[in-house]
Structure formats: C-alpha cells, structure tokens
Amino acid sequence: MNIERIRQPFIENFPGDFSNNPMQRNTPKVLFATIKPAGFNQPELIAFNEILSKEIGLGKFEDKDLDFLVGNNLPENVKTYATAYAGHQFGNWAGQLGDGRAILAGEITNEAGKKTEIQWKGAGATPYSRHADGRAVLRSSVREYLMSEAMHHLGVPTTRALSLAFTGEDVMRDIMYSGNPQLEKGAVVIRTAESFLRFGHFELMSAQREYNSLQELADFTIENYFPEITSSDSQRYRDFFQNICTRTADLMVEWFRVGFVHGVMNTDNMSVLGLTIDYGPYSMMDEYDLNFTPNTTDLPGRRYAFGKQGQIAQWNLWQLANALHPLIKDEKFLEDTLNNFGTYFWEAHDQMLCKKFGFDQLQKEDEDFFTNWQGLMQELQLDYTLFFSQLQKITPETDIKEHFKKVSYNLLNDQMLEKLNNFIKSYKARLDLNSISKEASLALMEKTNPKFILRNYLLYECIEEISNGKKEMLEKLTKALQFPYQEIYPEFSVKRPSGYDDTAGCSTLSCSS
Known part of the structure; x- marks a missing residue:
C-alpha cells in the first residue's frame, strides 16, 4: 500500500495538544491531541478490503503492510492524532468526549482527486478514552467491518472498512454489564470516510465559547466537504445547517428503507456529512416492530427505537442548531428549518415506501394504506425484508397462508390470515392505480428492497x-x-x-x- 501519500490537513488548520501523552484528561481550547497507537507484537490479518484500498488510492496489500493496519512502525509522514468533541448522550449533556479508541492516520487522495480519511479503531488509549483502555474486541470489530460494507452496498451513506486484524492481545470486557467480565480476543479495524466530523465537534467549540474556532471549523468543513455552498457571510452558515438537515433526513429514510436500527443515536455519533457512523449495538430488522431497540442500554425507555429514529435525528439537529447559533444568529431561521424537517422527512419516507411497494407515485390515500400495513406487520410479526421479497412473488394462484408463513415469527390463526388476505386485496387494488406497467412496478421493488441483509x-x-x-x-x-x-x-x-x-x-x- 502507498501509505507515504497520507497527509494531515486537519491538524495543519486547528490548535492541538502535541504532548503525545495518552493520559485521559480534558483538553480545553483544542480540537485534537497527537497520540501514538499502542503497538501490537503479534498481529494477524483477518480480512483486507482490496477493492476499497484501490478505490481510495492505497493500492494492493503486501505482507509488510500488516504493521500499518494495526498502527505499528509507522513512517514519518504519518502523524497520528485523536479529535475532541462533545455530545448529548441519551438526551443528557455529557460535556467533553472525543475519540476514545479511534486514532486518525490522516487523509489520502486518489488519482481522481477524491479525499478519504483513514482511522484505526481499537489501537489504544487516547486523551479522550476517559477510564477505558482504547482497545476493541473481535466481536465488535467484525460487526463494524462487515456492517459498514454491507450498508455501502445497500446504497446507504456510511463509513467503510479497509481491514480487520487480530492484535494478539486479550481484552477484558463485561459483555452484558452483568458483573461477569471475561477475556476476549482483541482486534483493530481500519475504517475510512470522507470525513469523521460529527455534530459533537461543533457542540464542543460552542459550549467552550470558542467562537473563532467554531467559525474556522465550519469554514473548513464547508470548503472541504460542501462544495455546493457558495454563499458568504451568515448565509453561508444557514446553507450549511440546511444542508446538514437535508442529508440527515435522507439518511434516516435510507435506514427505514433497509430496516437498520443504529441503537445509540447520541449527537456525538451523528455525522455532519450524513453518514452512518459508529457501528455499536445496531441491528437490521428481523420481525417488524417500530418499538424495537437492539441496545440493552436503551431499555426500558427505547429512546433509539426503530420508529423513533427520524424524531431523534430532529432532536439532535436542535442541539446542533444551538451550537451553530453564534454563527447564524437567526432564531426564526433555525426554528423554521427544524420545524420543516419533519415535513421533508415524512414526504421522503412515504415516497420511499411507495417504491418498496412498487407504486409509481404517492397518492393521498397511501397514508392510510401505510398505517394499516404497519399495524399488520407488527400484529403478525412479519419479517421486514422477507415480507417484500414474498410480496414481489405473488401470483393469482398464490396460497397466501403458505406464502407468508415462512416470513412470520407468529403462528397465523384464522383471524390473522383474514387480515392478511384483506391487505393483499387492498394492495392489488392500489397497484391497479399505477400508471406504469406491472414489469416496471416489479423492477422498482427489486431495486429498492434487498434480498439479503446482514442479520x-x-x-x-x-x-x-x-x-x-x-x-x-x-x-x-x-x-x-x-x-x-x-x-x-x-x-x-x-x-x-x-x-x-x-x-x-x-x-x-x-x-x-
């Protein structure tokens, strides 16, 4: 791999702490701290994403590259660092946070001029690790490596994964917080993104009243990642916030489309670029349930349940609006933009559902249709992904009970079967209102509904x-x-x-x- 081309544009533009001290601490008035990865003596490669490596400009893997994949023996051009940010966690202000086990190697530019940030996860403690060790275990690393790539191929904006490796260390973890910690195999994953900037980066600067740094960070972000913004003065920051709102709403719609539940939508886990980041206690939807949360820490309140993700995204954007207010200074604009978020989101959401059902355009009656469908899905405990696969295969000769029995997590009694039959009749009647052919309708469903999800x-x-x-x-x-x-x-x-x-x-x- 051509790691000599990696550079550090972020640390060239902002104040930082250059002490190389991994002690967990607050670092006021700085956005990053330089820190070296822990280093591992017996690493072992598990997986390498050669397609991605070539796409971003690193090239083909060679045996000598294993050291870089776990943060060992780095060349002089790679100056590693962790960033500071703040955030609201489960609705409460958490103060300064930061990259607790994520260490940035820098940025690489491919031949087409596209820039990509490269980051280790699990390579050791940083000043922002608080009381943790900065390591990661195999199970969480495999989950991030595979799921981020799965989301990419589903067409959902996301960070991506370059490599997965054993560290050769064992790490102590209490998997269910039950007071029974056990040793697990340690691992490091390298993840990539256009940028890892989060809502929390802006929250930190605003909370510390570092308004000059806040403006510099906003300008840096706009200039590097929002080329469509060409306005100036305060309008520049209005357009910035509006763009983030739109990207975030679009991301939520994509999560609903494929049945993804993030599980921990804290503001420090929200990308300003509208990417899916920080794959922790996530899940793809099995049986359809708007109230499903995969995160045991989110019980019993279910703040981050599947059906609440749009609402939580809007709440998080309110916190970002507060952070950006010193630059925008227009309460009415912020309120109007946030109030319009729900309208935009639900319109996009319903347009998405139209495609999943093979409807060519949204009609007024579809809101009731979708509501009835959601109730049916939950009552019959139908598998979200498999339901649409079976819906595509219905013919006039289909035995509805047998056809959907294989996708239900419930036993279909006569009453349930009657409701399902009535729904299918209403669905066929709705299809008759399409202005496109049955073949075009089916094609629309096939490119919108995945047949495989990473359960x-x-x-x-x-x-x-x-x-x-x-x-x-x-x-x-x-x-x-x-x-x-x-x-x-x-x-x-x-x-x-x-x-x-x-x-x-x-x-x-x-x-x-």
Missing part, C-alpha cells in the same frame, strides 16, 4: 467461526453483502432461527465492545 445471528455465527480459526462464513458473508439485491446464498435469506431469539448478540446487544 445479527449471521454476524454471531461468523464471529464464533473466526474465534475458532475459521473464515468460510466470513468469506461467504463478504460476497453476499456485495450483492444485497440478489440471492447469492439462499440459506442467508431466511428469518432468524428461533434458537437465537434470546441469545445475546443475536437480537439485542450492549454497548460493550
């Missing part, structure tokens, strides 16, 4: 295999996630086996990683 139980099985020195399932999942709108491996396109219903890591997870 938690599949990840669980994959992690178990890797822990035992096997990679067959890793290789199969890596191939399947690249073609989510095809059925590469039919055995993966089934509902979650009942034996995994109550298994930790298969339906719900903790934040432990």
Whole structure:
C-alpha cells in the first residue's frame, strides 16, 4: 500500500495538544491531541478490503503492510492524532468526549482527486478514552467491518472498512454489564470516510465559547466537504445547517428503507456529512416492530427505537442548531428549518415506501394504506425484508397462508390470515392505480428492497467461526453483502432461527465492545 501519500490537513488548520501523552484528561481550547497507537507484537490479518484500498488510492496489500493496519512502525509522514468533541448522550449533556479508541492516520487522495480519511479503531488509549483502555474486541470489530460494507452496498451513506486484524492481545470486557467480565480476543479495524466530523465537534467549540474556532471549523468543513455552498457571510452558515438537515433526513429514510436500527443515536455519533457512523449495538430488522431497540442500554425507555429514529435525528439537529447559533444568529431561521424537517422527512419516507411497494407515485390515500400495513406487520410479526421479497412473488394462484408463513415469527390463526388476505386485496387494488406497467412496478421493488441483509445471528455465527480459526462464513458473508439485491446464498435469506431469539448478540446487544 502507498501509505507515504497520507497527509494531515486537519491538524495543519486547528490548535492541538502535541504532548503525545495518552493520559485521559480534558483538553480545553483544542480540537485534537497527537497520540501514538499502542503497538501490537503479534498481529494477524483477518480480512483486507482490496477493492476499497484501490478505490481510495492505497493500492494492493503486501505482507509488510500488516504493521500499518494495526498502527505499528509507522513512517514519518504519518502523524497520528485523536479529535475532541462533545455530545448529548441519551438526551443528557455529557460535556467533553472525543475519540476514545479511534486514532486518525490522516487523509489520502486518489488519482481522481477524491479525499478519504483513514482511522484505526481499537489501537489504544487516547486523551479522550476517559477510564477505558482504547482497545476493541473481535466481536465488535467484525460487526463494524462487515456492517459498514454491507450498508455501502445497500446504497446507504456510511463509513467503510479497509481491514480487520487480530492484535494478539486479550481484552477484558463485561459483555452484558452483568458483573461477569471475561477475556476476549482483541482486534483493530481500519475504517475510512470522507470525513469523521460529527455534530459533537461543533457542540464542543460552542459550549467552550470558542467562537473563532467554531467559525474556522465550519469554514473548513464547508470548503472541504460542501462544495455546493457558495454563499458568504451568515448565509453561508444557514446553507450549511440546511444542508446538514437535508442529508440527515435522507439518511434516516435510507435506514427505514433497509430496516437498520443504529441503537445509540447520541449527537456525538451523528455525522455532519450524513453518514452512518459508529457501528455499536445496531441491528437490521428481523420481525417488524417500530418499538424495537437492539441496545440493552436503551431499555426500558427505547429512546433509539426503530420508529423513533427520524424524531431523534430532529432532536439532535436542535442541539446542533444551538451550537451553530453564534454563527447564524437567526432564531426564526433555525426554528423554521427544524420545524420543516419533519415535513421533508415524512414526504421522503412515504415516497420511499411507495417504491418498496412498487407504486409509481404517492397518492393521498397511501397514508392510510401505510398505517394499516404497519399495524399488520407488527400484529403478525412479519419479517421486514422477507415480507417484500414474498410480496414481489405473488401470483393469482398464490396460497397466501403458505406464502407468508415462512416470513412470520407468529403462528397465523384464522383471524390473522383474514387480515392478511384483506391487505393483499387492498394492495392489488392500489397497484391497479399505477400508471406504469406491472414489469416496471416489479423492477422498482427489486431495486429498492434487498434480498439479503446482514442479520445479527449471521454476524454471531461468523464471529464464533473466526474465534475458532475459521473464515468460510466470513468469506461467504463478504460476497453476499456485495450483492444485497440478489440471492447469492439462499440459506442467508431466511428469518432468524428461533434458537437465537434470546441469545445475546443475536437480537439485542450492549454497548460493550
């Protein structure tokens, strides 16, 4: 890999702490601290994303590159650092936070001029680790490596994963916070993104009343990542905030489209570029449930449940609006923009559902149709992804009970079956209102509804295999996630086996990683 081309534009533009001291502490009035990765003596490569490596300009992997993938023996041009940010966590102000186990290597530019940031996760403590060790375990690293790539191929804006490696260390973790910590295999994942800038970076500068730095950070972000913004003065920052709102709403709609539940939508986990970042206790939807949260830490309140993600995104944007107010200084604009967020989101959401059902355009009656569908899905406990796969296959001869039995997590009694039959009749009647052909309607569904999603139980099985020195399932999942709108491996396109219903890591997870 050509790591000599990596540079550090961020630390060239902002104040930082250059002490190289990993002691956990507050670092007021700075946006980053230089820090060296811990270094690992016995690393072992698990997976390398050669396609991504070539895309971003690093090139082909060679054996000598393993050191770089875990942060060992870095060349002089790589000046590693961690950034400081703040945030609201579960609705409460948490003060200064930061990259607790994420260390940035810098930025690389490919031949087409596209810039990509490169970041280790799990390579050691930083000044922002608080009381943690900065390491990561195998299970969380595998989940981030595979899921970020799965989301990319689903067409959802996201960070991506370059590599996954064992560190050769064991790490102590209490997986369910039950007072029973155990040693687990340590790992490091390299993730990439156009930028890892978060709502929390702006919250920190504003909370510290570092308004000059806040403006410099906003200008830096606009100039590097928002080329469409050409306005000046305070209008420049209005356009900036409006753009973030639009990108965030679009991201939420994409999460709803594929059935992704983030699990921990704190403001420090929100990208200003509208990317999915920080894959922790996430889950793809199995049985449809608007109240489902995969994060045990989110119980019993379910703040970050599937159906609340749009609402929480708006709440988080209110916090960003407060942070950017010193630059915008227009309360009415901020209020109007945030109040309009819901209108934009729901319109985009319903347009998305139209495509999932094969409707060519949204009609007034569709709101009731969608509401009835949601109620049916929850009552019958139908699998979100498999439901649409089966819906596409309906013919006049289809036995509805047998057809949908394989996608229900509930036993379909006569009353439920009657409701399902009535819904299918209403769906067929709604399809008749289309102005496009049946073939065009089906094509619309096929490119909107994935046939393969990376379910938690599949990840669980994959992690178990890797822990035992096997990679067959890793290789199969890596191939399947690249073609989510095809059925590469039919055995993966089934509902979650009942034996995994109550298994930790298969339906719900903790934040432990």
